[in-house]
Each structure stands twice: as C-alpha cells, then as structure tokens.
Amino acid sequence: MPATPSAPLCAAPDPSPRAPAHAMPRHACDAHMHICGPESRYAYAAERIYTPPDAVLADYLRLTRALGLERVVFVQPSIYGTDNAALLDALRDCPLECRGVAVVDASVDEQTLAAWHAAGVRGVRLNIVDTQSPQPVLPERAIRGLAERIAPFGWHLELLAHVDDFASLDTVLTRLPVDVVFGHLGYLRRGATVASAGFRALLRLLDTGRCWVKLTGPYRLTDAPLPYAPVAAIAAALLAAAPERLVWGSDWPHVMLRGVMPNDGALLDLLFDWADGPAARRILVDNAATLYDF
Numbered sequence: 001m002p003a004t005p006s007a008p009l010c011a012a013p014d015p016s017p018r019a020p021a022h023a024m025p026r027h028a029c030d031a032h033m034h035i036c037g038p039e040s041r042y043a044y045a046a047e048r049i050y051t052p053p054d055a056v057l058a059d060y061l062r063l064t065r066a067l068g069l070e071r072v073v074f075v076q077p078s079i080y081g082t083d084n085a086a087l088l089d090a091l092r093d094c095p096l097e098c099r100g101v102a103v104v105d106a107s108v109d110e111q112t113l114a115a116w117h118a119a120g121v122r123g124v125r126l127n128i129v130d131t132q133s134p135q136p137v138l139p140e141r142a143i144r145g146l147a148e149r150i151a152p153f154g155w156h157l158e159l160l161a162h163v164d165d166f167a168s169l170d171t172v173l174t175r176l177p178v179d180v181v182f183g184h185l186g187y188l189r190r191g192a193t194v195a196s197a198g199f200r201a202l203l204r205l206l207d208t209g210r211c212w213v214k215l216t217g218p219y220r221l222t223d224a225p226l227p228y229a230p231v232a233a234i235a236a237a238l239l240a241a242a243p244e245r246l247v248w249g250s251d252w253p254h255v256m257l258r259g260v261m262p263n264d265g266a267l268l269d270l271l272f273d274w275a276d277g278p279a280a281r282r283i284l285v286d287n288a289a290t291l292y293d294f
Helices: 057-067 085-093 110-119 140-153 169-173 197-207 229-241 264-274 277-292
Strands: 029-033 071-075 097-102 121-127 156-160 180-182 211-215 246-248
Touching: 029 057, 029 246, 029 277, 057 264, 071 085, 071 277, 085 097, 085 110, 097 110, 110 121, 110 140, 121 140, 121 277, 140 156, 140 169, 169 197, 197 211, 197 229, 211 229, 211 277, 229 264, 246 277, 264 277
Parallel strands: 029 071, 071 097, 097 121, 121 156, 156 180, 180 211, 211 246
Antiparallel strands: none
C-alpha cells in the first residue's frame, strides 16, 4: 500500500551496523524491535501514521550477528493494527530464542491467546499516542479489560504513552493484575524532564515492583543528535530507581526517527554509557529473561 500524506515514508536503517564497543554477554536480548514487511505479503493498515521500508527477518538476523545478540522480542508495530500475522510468522521462522508482544482487540478469545502463548507471545501492546487519534487520557476501562484477559497467561501489558502527560499514572495502574511495561524510557515529550509529575508517577509505579521500562528509542525524546545528551538524565533516574526492571531494545528499524539515522552499534553502546558493565549485562540478559519468560 503506498504512502499517503498522513503516513510518510520512513528512512531505511543503516545497512552496515558496526559491532558495539563492548562484547555482548551470552543470551543478550533485544527486547524491542519490529518486523515490517515484505509489503507485498503483509498489508499495512490504512490508518497507519507511517510507511516503513521493508525490514524483514533476514535483515534483522544480520543485525543480531553484527551486534552479538542471541535473543529477540518481536513487537507488533502499529502499521498492522491487530493483524499479527507478520509477528507470528517471525516467531515461527526465527532461529534465535524469541518472544512476541502482540496487539489485540476486545474480541480476542481464550483459544487464540493460548495458541499465541504456545507460539511465544508474552505480552500485549496498547498504543495511545502514535496513532491518527492520540488519546489525551489513559483508557482505564480498556487497560483493565486487556489486563484481566491476559492475566491467566502470565503476560504483561505494554503501554506506548507519554508518561509526562499523566500525573496520576501510578494511581490508575497500580492495581492491575499484570505487570505494566513502558516503552522508550517513558516516551517523555521533547523538552519534558525527570521533574515532570508524570515521570515522578512512573518512578512511584516502579517502586511497586509491577512495572518495567524499556531503554529504547532515545531519538524519540529529543532533537539532539547521538548520543542524545538530554536523555542521559532520564536513563540515570530509571537506573537509580529500578535497575532490576529495565530492559534494552534496538527499536529497529527506527521508524519514528526525525533526525539522522544512527548506527545500531552506536545505539547499543549508549546502554554502556548509561549503565556500568554489570548493570548493562543484567539489563540485557537477566531482566529480559524474567520479563519475557526465556
């Protein structure tokens, strides 16, 4: 499906990722990336807000070899809506240890969830911001309904939301029957800081032991070039609060990028800039294994 004015074409990722400066530990995990395409096989949703280049499993596996990654979590991108075919096929075909985070609607039945669990799905994603109609409030009823539906499988609920918009984030989410995961370091809006009421609410939610944050997509939080200096303070606050509930992901193929396309080796190096060696290894291996049931 061709790009439209509301769904612009995205740049392709760097085709020559370099090795990171640090050797990866065994079982290092990329906890957030997307399979996109081939477009000729998997149709994009008409309501999407971007149109990616084909970024298929073979391309991604070349990246994992360059970076030294051994585990991967496929996350359903918004371009497919609730059609998880590309994700499920990737789970089936990937030679690495892998898990998935799907997108579902309220009609999904228990039999489908059970089949997806057997295929490797361990969470569902709810996107309330990167859509044609962003939601200004947390959809509490939808969140609780999803949480109750997936709780018997031990899955988590991943929210794509700007946490700085929600000063009562912890109050709304603290009583859910599942863990909650936030992408992109909380996805603060450009210019928002760790002093924002919403970010402080995220830290309180981390204190409950039922919340996780992905150290992904730093370029989404700032217009600064790599190493995305304004994001360092956000990462530092998260590491100080709950290093045992952070995971890292590449966010490949970087579809929401507005600046210069980074090399994926340089993006992985950022983790070791933010965290010392033992903490980085814990984030890459132990935390991911706990959250995604490896």
